[in-house]
Amino acid sequence: MAESVWKNKKVFISGSAIGLGRSLALQAAKNGAIVIGNYRTSKKQADGLRKLLKxxxxxxxxxxxxxxxxxxxRDLxxxxxxxxxxxxxxINNVGEFIYKPFDKVTYAEFSEVIDSNLKIAFHCSKLALSPMKKRGQGHIINLGCVGADRGVIRPLTTPYYIAKAGVITLTKIQAATYARYGINVNAISPGVIET
Incomplete structure (x- = not known):
């Protein structure tokens, strides 16, 4: 069997203590990657993930x-x-989701969804890109959402779809800008996943 393309690759996955991020972290580790996971408040789950990854x-x-x-x-x-x-x-995975009618969404909730999905992807990418450019190689994978790239209307998830449409646009700009430096930037847009 061919050696895994993940073998000894250093992979950072944002928001990886729970849900899809946890699954991505475990799969990357099973395929031989050195995984750097991240959590904000899910310490118990993060400790469990750390044991599994090691x-x-x-x-x-x-x-x-x-x-x-x-x-x-920046410190991270x-x-x-x-x-x-x-x-x-x-892998820019982290992102909050809110399910409620647009007129019931508060400014704080809207901001949290935009911040956690789009602004984190922007900032993590920015911090990863400079060293990747110097090395002349790297991969950035942004998590989008099915339909966000086509303007699908989901009235109960407006902030999320706006954020993910931004992530898709960010991905396209990064891909076009950084391919010349050997950096591949792609988005994966999964549908509903039970986590």
């Missing part, structure tokens, strides 16, 4: 940081570069 590679870790805060995000990337040297793959 079964596959002792270098894997899960690091706490609130990625909605710019200073914590400093730790990643100090501890792991570089990133091969960034």
């Amino acid at each position: 079964k596959y590679n002792k270098r894997s870790d899960v690091i706490q940081a609130d990625l909605t805060l710019a200073n914590e995000t 990337f400093k730790v990643i570069h100090k501890q792991f040297g570089h990133l091969d793959i960034l």
Whole structure:
């Protein structure tokens, strides 16, 4: 059997203590990656994930940081570069979801969904890109949402679809801009996933 393309790749996955992020982290680890996970408040789940990841590679870790805060995000990337040297793959997974009619969504809720889906993807990508450019290689995978790239109307998920449409646009701009540096940027837009 061919060696996994993930073998010894250093992969950062935002929001990986629970849900889809956890599944992505475990699958990457099973395929030989050195996984750097992240959580904001799910410490118990993060500790459990860390134990599982270390079964596959002792270098894997899960690091706490609130990625909605710019200073914590910068500090996290400093730790990643100090501890792991570089990133091969960034997976922008984290993102809040809200399910309610548009006229019932508060400004704070709208902001939280935009911040956690779009602004975190922007900031993590920005911090990962410079070292990737210097190395002449890297991969960024942004999590979109099925339909967000086509303007599908989902009245009960307006903030989420706006944020994910932004993520898709961000992905297209990053892909066009950074391909010349050997950096591949793609989006995956899954449908509903039970997590």
